[in-house]
Amino acid sequence: MPNGQIAIRSEDEAKRPTDILWPRLRREAEEMREAEPALARLASSAVLGQASIEAAMIHRLASRLGGDLSPGLLAQLFAQAMERDGALRRAWRLDLAAVLDRDPAAAAVAEPILHFKGFQGLQAHRFAHRFWREGRRDLALFLADRASEVLQVDIHPAARLGAGVFIDHATGVVIGETAEVGDNVSILQGVLLGANGALRDANGRRHPRIGRGVMIGAGAKILGPVEVGRCSRIGAGSVVTGPVAANTTVAGSPARFLGHSGCAEPARAMDQMVFDVGL
Incomplete structure (x- = not known):
């Protein structure tokens, strides 16, 4: 050419x-x-x-x-x-x-x-x-x-990411080898999808599986082979070491359940404020 x-x-x-x-x-x-x-x-x-x-x-x-x-x-x-x-x-x-x-x-x-x-x-x-x-x-x-x-932006080549993903600002984002990210997920700066020591699930996966439409706030850490359900919302600075149900909001360190995710598509709304669920 x-x-x-x-x-x-x-x-x-x-x-x-x-x-x-x-x-x-x-x-x-x-x-x-x-x-x-x-x-x-x-x-x-x-x-x-x-x-x-x-x-x-x-x-x-x-x-x-x-x-x-x-x-x-x-x-x-x-x-x-x-x-x-x-x-x-x-x-x-x-x-x-x-x-x-x-x-x-x-x-x-x-x-x-x-x-x-x-x-x-x-x-x-x-x-x-x-x-x-x-x-x-x-x-x-x-x-x-x-x-x-x-x-x-540090993403292991083996990690599996869906389409329509948005990584905002991006500085400090780390996604581990066996992580899976669904379609239409939004990830802000400083997010870690990491391992929790040697912990593995039955399939040998060490990193989180993020469902479709999830929003992960700035600085959140999701550790281990945990499931984050579709259209859930992870508050900024949260530390998640257990499963998150679909269409819910979690926040804090350690993260705790706060209520509904606040909207039908958290990844599109990009709303990190959690006053709507009573925090």
Whole structure:
């Protein structure tokens, strides 16, 4: 491809509806180039010089994480992985939609793609997880290490994350090897999904399983192979070492049951205040 463009293809390319986000991203990049000349090169290389919104995301991520690999080589590895796995294309778009839906600080499509380390750290994990599943352990661990160093998001490549996940601010987020995170979960800064010593469940899992639509407040620690039920809410700073029922709120250290989760979709509401349940 000319000018460093990255080709992203899929078998159903011709059947896909018109991509409304790609023209919007290009327009935002053009506006950024005009309004801030110092960033003209970034806008041109990361967005305007690319062939699709997937290619723009990949180019930016590879540029930030290259390290001992050339960004061009890493971008090609990412592009090849996306061509092999259509689920990657779907998941990253739902993650982008989650940022735009839940983060009031996101005023443009370009912002998470170019600047937000939570979104970028999550995409780095998606590629690392794909490589891990393919048996490319060293490449997966390299990506996880680079994401931790550059983006301050430490997710083990084996951890399984659903689509439409939102990691806000992201600094200090740690997700362990056997953790599972459902679709449409929101995670704030400083969250740990960690082990509780050598404790394992019957399947050998050491880390938490987070249900769909859960909101995990800033600094919360969820430890061990515990189940957090769908659409529950974990208060900021909580320490959770036992199961959490669906559609409930827990908070405190140790966490205690406070009542209903306060709304139908805590992950979208992003409400960390728990006055509504009497705390």
